[in-house]
Amino acid sequence: MARLQRRLAEFAAARNWQPYHTPKNLVAALSVEASELVEIFQWLTPEESARVMTDPDTAHRVTDEVADVLAYLLQLCEVLGIDPLAALDAKIDRNERRFPVQESDGPLQ
Amino acid sequence: MARLQRRLAEFAAARNWQPYHTPKNLVAALSVEASELVEIFQWLTPEESARVMTDPDTAHRVTDEVADVLAYLLQLCEVLGIDPLAALDAKIDRNERRFPVQESDGPLQ
Amino acid sequence: MARLQRRLAEFAAARNWQPYHTPKNLVAALSVEASELVEIFQWLTPEESARVMTDPDTAHRVTDEVADVLAYLLQLCEVLGIDPLAALDAKIDRNERRFPVQESDGPLQ
Amino acid sequence: MARLQRRLAEFAAARNWQPYHTPKNLVAALSVEASELVEIFQWLTPEESARVMTDPDTAHRVTDEVADVLAYLLQLCEVLGIDPLAALDAKIDRNERRFPVQESDGPLQ
Numbered sequence: 001m002a003r004l005q006r007r008l009a010e011f012a013a014a015r016n017w018q019p020y021h022t023p024k025n026l027v028a029a030l031s032v033e034a035s036e037l038v039e040i041f042q043w044l045t046p047e048e049s050a051r052v053m054t055d056p057d058t059a060h061r062v063t064d065e066v067a068d069v070l071a072y073l074l075q076l077c078e079v080l081g082i083d084p085l086a087a088l089d090a091k092i093d094r095n096e097r098r099f100p101v102q103e104s105d106g107p108l109q
Numbered sequence: 110m111a112r113l114q115r116r117l118a119e120f121a122a123a124r125n126w127q128p129y130h131t132p133k134n135l136v137a138a139l140s141v142e143a144s145e146l147v148e149i150f151q152w153l154t155p156e157e158s159a160r161v162m163t164d165p166d167t168a169h170r171v172t173d174e175v176a177d178v179l180a181y182l183l184q185l186c187e188v189l190g191i192d193p194l195a196a197l198d199a200k201i202d203r204n205e206r207r208f209p210v211q212e213s214d215g216p217l218q
Numbered sequence: 219m220a221r222l223q224r225r226l227a228e229f230a231a232a233r234n235w236q237p238y239h240t241p242k243n244l245v246a247a248l249s250v251e252a253s254e255l256v257e258i259f260q261w262l263t264p265e266e267s268a269r270v271m272t273d274p275d276t277a278h279r280v281t282d283e284v285a286d287v288l289a290y291l292l293q294l295c296e297v298l299g300i301d302p303l304a305a306l307d308a309k310i311d312r313n314e315r316r317f318p319v320q321e322s323d324g325p326l327q
Numbered sequence: 328m329a330r331l332q333r334r335l336a337e338f339a340a341a342r343n344w345q346p347y348h349t350p351k352n353l354v355a356a357l358s359v360e361a362s363e364l365v366e367i368f369q370w371l372t373p374e375e376s377a378r379v380m381t382d383p384d385t386a387h388r389v390t391d392e393v394a395d396v397l398a399y400l401l402q403l404c405e406v407l408g409i410d411p412l413a414a415l416d417a418k419i420d421r422n423e424r425r426f427p428v429q430e431s432d433g434p435l436q
Contacts, residue, residue, distance in 0.1 A: 052132055066191055219412060253358055268350060284409055291396055298389065303331060
């Protein structure tokens with residue numbers, strides 16, 4: 001992951017894209033890529049959505065959009081100095097206290 | 110990252126949330142979390158957005174939303190059998206061919 | 219609709235919010251409000267989503283988010299000089315040519 | 328607006344698209360279209376975003392996406408039985424009480 005963050009930083013630097021990579025622009029780009037994932041699934045039934053990787057073309061599109069989301073998330077973390085894995089570890093800790101096992105009966109809102 | 114994916118899977122299993130975690134629902138949740146990041150930045154100037162981590166409360170909110178985006182991205186990859194790091198590596202390879210250094214003068218569209 | 223656009227403009231002017239209402243910020247706010255609608259529906263089955271107005275609290279939340287989406291859409295149209303009803307009329311004309319009735323077998327992508 | 332809602336309903340009915348138009352799917356489609364608007368603006372400075380209608384191609388794209396957002400918003404209102412203009416009118420009333428003029432110094436969060 002650190003290696004990928006370095007590749008992304010070098011990629012942007014070589015093309016002089018850093019001036020565009022304000023945190024505000026990167027979160028917009030992240031949300032646009034997340035929506036491109038939603039677009040693939042928007043008209044599917046839950047059952048169809050579970051079979052989405054059986055079609056090679058759709059599997060490729062989904063994998064490609066996952067990569068785009070991760071790319072912008074890592075670039076955002078780079079410019080803001082956030083460690084995404086540590087952030088998620090801490091968040092799961094908090095959620096384990098917030099949603100104790102016995103009381104839960106539905107998904108995280 | 111594999112360890113976090115396992116923690117997330119155990120967290121969801123212990124609360125019987127897996128039936129809700131269809132790919133369609135997870136991409137919706139991912140896009141909602143990405144938008145909660147956008148919400149923090151929506152009225153800021155580019156300059157203000159670059160200083161967002163200097164305020165401890167805002168820094169905490171941003172870090173928390175980054176964790177949420179990563180959590181849903183990893184859970185989506187888990188249910189679809191996608192390796193997010195390999196996907197991003199392959200995507201950077203493709204982008205290096207698609208956007209050769211000398212011709213580029215603007216950001217990745 | 220013209221009256222609502224005028225109310226929104228006066229509301230923003232009275233609070234000196236116009237400097238924040240760049241087209242870039244308004245589209246971000248619009249997408250955030252659209253995601254707040256998605257959030258209400260993200261874990262529902264298709265069938266549950268069809269019954270969402272039978273619960274008064276949820277009905278109120280949905281109606282409120284619909285209003286927010288429309289508010290930002292109208293404010294965006296105001297600052298950009300777009301007539302949203304004319305834009306939609308023209309779009310339906312184009313879609314009728316693009317998706318002739320006899321050939322269609324699925325939703326607008 | 329009522330006429331446009333009727334055109335949209337007839338358009339969908341003629342193509343047998345109503346089964347796809349669950350509220351859950353329509354809010355997803357609405358958020359995808361809102362993100363397509365964001366995509367046009369994501370790398371622009373605030374100043375560039377204010378001049379977006381001076382380029383005919385971009386002006387056409389923006390107008391087209393505005394139409395798509397309105398189309399899904401109206402179709403959502405149709406299936407849920409929401410009057411969008413009444414919803415916005417009521418929302419502005421509430422916001423006038425919530426954000427009294429003299430105390431305000433920033434945008435609606």
